[in-house]
Amino acid sequence: MSRAHEILQHVFGYPEFRGEQGAIVEHVAGGDDALVLMPTGGGKSLCYQIPALMRSGTAIVISPLIALMQDQVSALQEAGVAAAYLNSSLSYEAADAVERRWMSGGLDLLYVAPERLLNARTLAQLNHTHETGGIALFAIDEAHCVSQWGHDFRPEYLQLSVLSERFPDVPRIALTATADHQTREEIALRLNLTEARRFVASFDRPNIRYRMVEKDGPRKQLFDFVQEHPGEAGIVYCLSRRKVEETAAWLAEQGVKALPYHAGLPQEQRAEHQRRFLREDGVVMVATIAFGMGIDKPDVRFVAHLDLPRSIEGYYQETGRAGRDGLAAEAWMAWGAADVVQQRRMIDESEGNDTFKRLASNRLDTLVGLVEATDCRRQHLLSYFGEAAQPCGNCDNCIDPPKTLDVTDAARKALSCVYRTDQRYGAAYLVDVLRGETTDKVRERGHASLTTFGIGADVDDKLWRSVFRQLVARGFLAVDHDRFGALMLTETARPLLKGEAAFEIRQPVKKTKRLKAGRGRIVPTGAEAELYERLREWRADTARERNVPAYVIFHDATLLEIANRKPGSLAELGAVSGIGDRKLDAYGPALLELLTA
Structure with a gap:
């Protein structure tokens, strides 16, 4: 038995590594750098915890959240591992005791907040420890916090490149549960990990059932859904602080053990609500996206969205907090056209530059493509991360296929218009051409004389946008982010253009059937x-x-x-x-x- 397997079995109690875990452990334990993309619940922590126990010295783990540090250290201590943390929650005396234990070589793992790591005192301690060979490795958890495009951006993470500059011989492993291609490249660049080996696990979470409904009395819809999970822990995400508080209060009035959480609440109240969520059974946390990153609670049985998330990446990350233990869980969302309008207004009114707004708008379109989809939700979700999959049989579209509308003719016209305009424009401009809108830009570019000008005047703007979103979502069109969101034809589009394939989109419906309980749950009787x-x-x-x-x-x-x-x-x-x-x-x-x- 290898040393890694011995630790896995005797310290953590697991018989075998899962997926890429074994390869990552051996790679990092051997002294090499790694960038790990692995879904929540996939066992990321073991990828640095086991190498930490295999190498001499103390592993330094950079984590952005105090609650996560405390829970992970508690779990390690329960397993008999010498672990501690340094963050602002400690008194001077307690922090001093941890530092002395670290300096004397008494720790296998030390968790630190990024701002703590970067202060002069800690860097000096790291220099001293490094001189005596006392640093086993650096683990950078929640590495997507380095991305300036994401809602979890932490400025301190940008300074973590100092680790490779000061300690080039110490292996580094950066880990995240979600990152599209652009974010992956940003992580590698900003953390000086461009030469690091990349490990990309499957992003599939087969134990999560995805369900999306059109809003029709959303509070009642939410309550009915929560009632399907009596006494179980869950998270309900809302877009605004006001909606968080109103929804939590309303659920509490209905007898649900619901608590609010958002950045505007007093720090003591947030901490108390988080403590109750982590330590009590059956608490439902109603929150903004300020809650959740790094919450190491394995028995969250559902995540509900009462508003449209901001991107597929955000949706995946938020829903990934359900079912970390591998047992069946649900991701439920209620959405409406007004959500899309609100999100677009927020993007337009944001302080970001044009590039930021363009990328945010493209990501929103991709998300709307997911909720409008008529085929397997999981296929769309995994496709976003570059992963092919078969229909899952465990989402609402697979279990209860929606009624569809044949828009083959409109789809062919849309593809033709993309081709006739040299694949250089985004959906909004193409809709103007198809509808025969003689705007200044259409006239200047000479597109009023195209054969596709005005051939879609009988189709309203809303339906055209839905057609384009679905053409992108299903891979008939690709978005060129370097050319301001220009749409380009893919090889997949050829049969549709030639009239050899049909194209259908979802018909709007109000009432949705209740699905049976999720599969995969081990329910004792x-x-x-x-x-x-x-x-x-x-x-x-x-x-x-x-x-x-x-x-x-x-x-x-x-x-x-x-x-x-x-x-x-x-x-x-x-x-x-x-x-x-x-x-x-x-x-x-x-x-x-x-x-x-």
């Missing part, structure tokens, strides 16, 4: 159900005694496996996924006593 509930009660009591979130003790998936297998000895208990040597010693006797009671 009978005696197993009773045992599972006793295990959950034991875990809750133990977590309170140790002052940690319940999932730091064991994940739901581990308790479900125990309930189903009913191990009768420490050896059998140790074979359950998620139970390492330290946890077996600490909790094994109590679990066996509970199992035989």
Whole structure:
């Protein structure tokens, strides 16, 4: 057994690596740099935690969120790993104790906030530690925070290139759960990781069911959806702070354990609400996008959007907070045309430059293409990240296919117009040409004399925009971001242009059928159900005694496996996924006593 597998099994309690984990661990443990793109719940943390235990010295983990640091350190300590963190939540005395322990070589992993890492004192300590060979590696978590195009941008992350400049011989691993091609390149460039090996795992989260509905009394729609998940933890995202507070209050009035979270609340209230979400069962957090990044809670059973997100990347990242434990979860969204109008206004009124606004608008169009899609949602989502997939059978479109409208003729006219205008213009301009709008730009460019000018006058502007969005979403047209969003024909467009294929879009509908419960969930029944509930009660009591979130003790998936297998000895208990040597010693006797009671 390799050293990496030995740590995986005996420290963390997992029998085998998943996907690219093993290759990443060996690569980084060998002293090489890596850029890792892996979905939430895919096991990113192990990709640096295990190399940290394989190499001499202390691994320095840069993490942007205090709550994430605290939870990860608690989980490592439960597994018997010497870990600590340095951030603003510590008193001077507590921080001093951590620093002394670090300087004496007593830590395997040290988590630090980026601003803490970059201050003169910490850099001096790093220099001193480096001189004695005391830095095992640098891990930069949530690496997409370096992207100036994203809503999680952190200016301090731009300065992390100092690590490669000061400590070029120390391996670095940057990790993120979501990044489109442009963001990947930005991460590599800004963190000086252009030569690093890239590991891109599948972005598929097969345990998440995607469901999107048109708004028709959205509060009631949301409440009906939440009722499908009684007593389960979830997150509801809203666009504005006011809507967050009103929605949380309304859900609470309906008997839902709902709490608000946004950047405008007092820091103490945000911290308390986050603590309750992490440590209590069945809390529903109603929040803006200020909440969620780095929330290491594996048993979030649903994520709901009451407003349209800003991009597919943001949607993927936010929905990815559901089902981290691999059990079935749902991503639900209510959206309407007014959401698109509001988002466009926000882009137009933003302080970003023209390039920023153009990219934001293109990303919004791509997202709208996803919600308007008539075929598999997961295929569209994965296609955005450059990944091909078969229909999933686990989204609303696969389970309950929508009624469609045949717009083959309009689609062919749209493609012809792209070709006739030399593939140099965006959708808004092309719609003007198709509808025969004699604008100044159309006249100046001589496009009023084209054969495609005015051939779509009988189709309204709204439908034309939907046709173009779907042509892009399905790969018939590509967007050239370097030429101000110009649309270009792809090879896929050829059969449609030649009349050899049909093109349909979704018909607007108001009422949606309720889907059956998500697949993949391990729901115990009978005696197993009773045992599972006793295990959950034991875990809750133990977590309170140790002052940690319940999932730091064991994940739901581990308790479900125990309930189903009913191990009768420490050896059998140790074979359950998620139970390492330290946890077996600490909790094994109590679990066996509970199992035989």
